[in-house]
Amino acid sequence: MNSISLGQYYPAESPIHRLDVRIKVVVAILFVVCTFLCKNVLSFALLLSLALLSIILSRLPIGLVARGVRPILIIIAITSLINIFFSTGAPENIVVDWWIFTIYREGIYNALLMIVRFVCLIVGTSVFLTYTTTPIELTDAIEDLLWPLKKLGVPVHDFAMMMTIALRFIPLLVDETDKIMTAQKARGADFSSGSLAQRAKALVPVLIPLFVSAFRRAEELAVAMECRCYHGGEGRTRMNVRHVHAKDFVALFGVILFGVGIVVLNTLNIGYSIS
Amino acid sequence: MARITLSGVSYSYGKKTPYEIKALDGVNIEIADGKITGIIGHTGSGKSTLVGAIGGLIEPDEGQVLIDGADVWKNRKKIREHRFRVGLVMQYPEYQLFEETIRRDIAFGPRNMGLSDEEIEERVVEAARFVELPEALLEKSPFELSGGEKRRAAIAGVIAMRPDVLVLDEPAAGLDPRGRAAIFRNIAEYRRATGKTVIIVSHSMEDVATYCDELVVMSGAKVIMHDTPNKVFSNPEFLVKNGLDLPQIARLNMYLREKGIDLGEGIYTVEGAFNKIMELSSKK
Amino acid sequence: MGEPFISVKNLSYAYEEDDGRKIQVLKNLSIDIMRGDFLAVLGHNGSGKSTLARILNMILFADSGKVVIDGKEIIPNEISDDEIIELRKKIGMVFQNPDNQLVATIVEDDVAFGPENLGIPSGEIRERVDNALAELGMSEYAKHEPHRLSGGQKQRVAIAGILAMLPECIIFDESTAMLDPKGRQEVLSAIEKINREKGITVIMITHYMDEAARADRVVVLDDGDLIFDGKPEEVFSHEKELISMGLDVPQCTSLIYKLREAGFKLEGRCLSAKECAELLFGELKNN
Numbered sequence: 026m027n028s029i030s031l032g033q034y035y036p037a038e039s040p041i042h043r044l045d046v047r048i049k050v051v052v053a054i055l056f057v058v059c060t061f062l063c064k065n066v067l068s069f070a071l072l073l074s075l076a077l078l079s080i081i082l083s084r085l086p087i088g089l090v091a092r093g094v095r096p097i098l099i100i101i102a103i104t105s106l107i108n109i110f111f112s113t114g115a116p117e118n119i120v121v122d123w124w125i126f127t128i129y130r131e132g133i134y135n136a137l138l139m140i141v142r143f144v145c146l147i148v149g150t151s152v153f154l155t156y157t158t159t160p161i162e163l164t165d166a167i168e169d170l171l172w173p174l175k176k177l178g179v180p181v182h183d184f185a186m187m188m189t190i191a192l193r194f195i196p197l198l199v200d201e202t203d204k205i206m207t208a209q210k211a212r213g214a215d216f217s218s219g220s221l222a223q224r225a226k227a228l229v230p231v232l233i234p235l236f237v238s239a240f241r242r243a244e245e246l247a248v249a250m251e252c253r254c255y256h257g258g259e260g261r262t263r264m265n266v267r268h269v270h271a272k273d274f275v276a277l278f279g280v281i282l283f284g285v286g287i288v289v290l291n292t293l294n295i296g297y298s299i300s
Numbered sequence: 301m302a303r304i305t306l307s308g309v310s311y312s313y314g315k316k317t318p319y320e321i322k323a324l325d326g327v328n329i330e331i332a333d334g335k336i337t338g339i340i341g342h343t344g345s346g347k348s349t350l351v352g353a354i355g356g357l358i359e360p361d362e363g364q365v366l367i368d369g370a371d372v373w374k375n376r377k378k379i380r381e382h383r384f385r386v387g388l389v390m391q392y393p394e395y396q397l398f399e400e401t402i403r404r405d406i407a408f409g410p411r412n413m414g415l416s417d418e419e420i421e422e423r424v425v426e427a428a429r430f431v432e433l434p435e436a437l438l439e440k441s442p443f444e445l446s447g448g449e450k451r452r453a454a455i456a457g458v459i460a461m462r463p464d465v466l467v468l469d470e471p472a473a474g475l476d477p478r479g480r481a482a483i484f485r486n487i488a489e490y491r492r493a494t495g496k497t498v499i500i501v502s503h504s505m506e507d508v509a510t511y512c513d514e515l516v517v518m519s520g521a522k523v524i525m526h527d528t529p530n531k532v533f534s535n536p537e538f539l540v541k542n543g544l545d546l547p548q549i550a551r552l553n554m555y556l557r558e559k560g561i562d563l564g565e566g567i568y569t570v571e572g573a574f575n576k577i578m579e580l581s582s583k584k
Numbered sequence: 585m586g587e588p589f590i591s592v593k594n595l596s597y598a599y600e601e602d603d604g605r606k607i608q609v610l611k612n613l614s615i616d617i618m619r620g621d622f623l624a625v626l627g628h629n630g631s632g633k634s635t636l637a638r639i640l641n642m643i644l645f646a647d648s649g650k651v652v653i654d655g656k657e658i659i660p661n662e663i664s665d666d667e668i669i670e671l672r673k674k675i676g677m678v679f680q681n682p683d684n685q686l687v688a689t690i691v692e693d694d695v696a697f698g699p700e701n702l703g704i705p706s707g708e709i710r711e712r713v714d715n716a717l718a719e720l721g722m723s724e725y726a727k728h729e730p731h732r733l734s735g736g737q738k739q740r741v742a743i744a745g746i747l748a749m750l751p752e753c754i755i756f757d758e759s760t761a762m763l764d765p766k767g768r769q770e771v772l773s774a775i776e777k778i779n780r781e782k783g784i785t786v787i788m789i790t791h792y793m794d795e796a797a798r799a800d801r802v803v804v805l806d807d808g809d810l811i812f813d814g815k816p817e818e819v820f821s822h823e824k825e826l827i828s829m830g831l832d833v834p835q836c837t838s839l840i841y842k843l844r845e846a847g848f849k850l851e852g853r854c855l856s857a858k859e860c861a862e863l864l865f866g867e868l869k870n871n
Binding site: 036159160161189190192193196197200241242245246248249250251252253254255256260261262263264265266 | 641643665669672673676677679681683684685686687688689690692693696697698699700701702703704705706709710713727730731745746749
């Protein structure tokens with residue numbers, strides 16, 4: 026019952042775990058941009074090496090990272106098949122020509138690059154964000170990164186607080202939904218048969234107690250927070266003050282340099298490209 | 301009447317995740333017909349899972365749950381009928397109340413059974429009487445009731461299905477002493493009036509010692525003892541070793557024995573101890 | 585004796601039901617609580633004990649009467665928000681449901697919540713959080729998620745969160761009611777430790793007599809009236825009245841009461857199985 030966990034944080038001591046979260050968010054964004062900048066074999070090879078390097082640095086089990094790719098395997102498979110069968114290329118590059126299928130080397134090449142791009146996308150975001158950063162750190166980082174908006178009157182702190190509380194209570198409410206559904210099933214409620222309208226109606230005995238409970242929890246939490254002297258973001262300090270260290274800058278400039286390198290490769294047209 | 305048997309029942313939560321927990325491990329048990337059986341064990345010993353399996357709300361990974369010898373999961377479409385026969389009251393059942401009035405909420409189960417309006421009304425009134433909810437409260441919204449009243453209304457919602465077996469998971473948890481006493485008074489009276497099987501999960505050794513005819517002791521997802529309270533509480537070392545408390549009177553008896561005064565076996569209720577002490581002192 | 589830390593005089597509070605009926609929750613209640621006291625407030629549900637706690641924490645304000653905390657009188661509508669925060673810093677509160685008072689998704693972040701609200705410098709917050717968690721034996725869970733902890737552990741995290749604010753007094757509002765026996769013992773030991781070792785004033789609201797027996801002083805409320813106020817053994821000698829108020833008398837205690845009624849002498853404290861065994865041994869050894 027207690028198995029609901031938000032996010033997939035994997036606790037470990039690694040240089041990437043220790044990076045400043047704000048830097049990690051920026052690095053992850055830049056990494057994603059890089060995957061889209063890559064255009065030829067050399068740049069993809071570099072991208073793959075960078076992804077591998079970050080996995081090694083993060084000390085995550087390779088199996089765990091691989092599992093992260095699993096949910097989109099279907100998408101990867103379909104797009105590669107489309108690429109293989111529907112790409113056309115130069116007549117001298119035909120690899121297979123059988124019945125209605127004509128496969129060109131360009132198709133295989135595109136499919137491979139597509140796979141690398143997807144894998145790097147997942148690896149980049151999971152290594153820098155989901156696996157090495159707790160949701161709460163992420164919330165804090167976003168509050169910090171959006172800090173300039175405070176000046177424009179956007180209640181950044183309040184949004185971050187709401188996010189934090191949501192993250193805390195979602196597992197509780199999921200658990201509670203499960204309990205209420207079981208309780209109503211014990212009284213003969215049937216959630217799995219009947220027409221769509223009947224099934225929707227069958228959810229009323231679940232949704233009403235769930236809302237009631239959510240409101241009760243909200244009220245109790247509000248009182249508890251008040252008793253702990255919460256009075257909004259004004260004058261609040263943080264236990265974990267983030268300092269950007271030299272290593273954070275190294276990571277940041279590393280990725281920027283990498284991106285610049287890719288762009289240079291692209292413009293100079295260096296690196297094996299079939300088309 | 302209904303005979304509940306579990307044979308080799310195993311169940312795990314969070315299967316195939318790093319958090320997999322085995323909650324039932326090859327449980328074999330037969331629940332005494334027409335008696336009050338208490339299920340005790342420390343938190344996480346598998347008590348709630350056991351009653352979930354008995355109530356047909358948890359499908360075992362292995363083994364069978366049988367009612368009068370028939371496997372309840374044999375025909376999955378008929379599992380609802382089993383749930384009507386074995387009425388399960390979950391922990392903090394007041395959180396399941398959802399209707400506008402208590403009357404309608406108690407009627408939810410009987411209505412799902414497809415009964416006629418007259419029959420439903422008759423059962424609602426009967427169930428409300430068992431839990432001592434006055435007629436006037438039936439028209440109120442669940443929100444207007446006290447904690448103890450809400451709890452009793454939720455229990456009535458299960459009693460109204462007229463199950464052959466009534467199962468209650470921690471029926472008095474979190475209530476104050478008055479609310480607690482009322483719940484147990486109602487259960488004892490229900491059992492007396494209907495003669496039906498009752499199963500109670502509880503943390504309170506005092507409560508099970510006072511109300512139960514048989515006890516099932518759980519530890520580490522297994523049933524480690526199934527006997528009369530008399531026998532179970534005659535073995536304090538075994539209970540303590542398995543993370544369980546003794547009823548206070550049984551502990552008192554143990555201390556007295558250490559000092560050389562033996563009240564004898566089977567002393568675990570106030571009544572029992574009182575009578576025994578009166579007997580001992582009259583022999584003076 | 586000096587000035588009481590909390591002084592309540594002729595406090596009354598009522599709320600209005602939807603149908604306009606007035607429900608009097610507290611009637612002319614007067615009580616003084618000294619620094620370092622370990623006070624148990626005993627009463628069944630609806631006896632007014634939680635209302636008293638809420639008034640002391642300024643979640644509610646009294647209809648009439650005088651409440652003085654650490655020399656500062658609380659006058660509704662006059663007291664400023666800053667003054668309220670100043671007082672709440674001194675009186676922490678731990679509630680019944682452990683799930684509904686933890687804010688953060690990581691134990692140590694939750695403990696830091698209070699000090700962060702007070703604007704304490706970061707380094708000092710870290711120190712306070714580490715100390716508070718160590719005090720409650722929860723250091724190894726610092727990086728855990730609260731929803732994976734047991735009830736007793738969650739409640740200890742909640743206490744650590746209050747302790748990190750360095751309060752002078754902590755009110756426990758039925759903080760053990762939803763716990764299993766093991767969790768109850770964990771929390772009770774923590775409460776005792778806080779009072780005995782750190783000298784923090786403790787107000788423990790409960791409906792369990794065996795819990796109240798661990799306090800230095802017991803106050804019994806019934807329907808908003810203060811019925812008894814004294815040492816546990818004094819208060820618990822009024823056995824008949826307590827039972828008629830619907831309080832939970834420990835089994836051993838009620839055995840001794842029955843035997844006394846039947847003519848046995850049995851004088852002395854009888855709140856735990858051990859104490860009762862002593863009493864009975866004295867009586868039965870001559871057989």
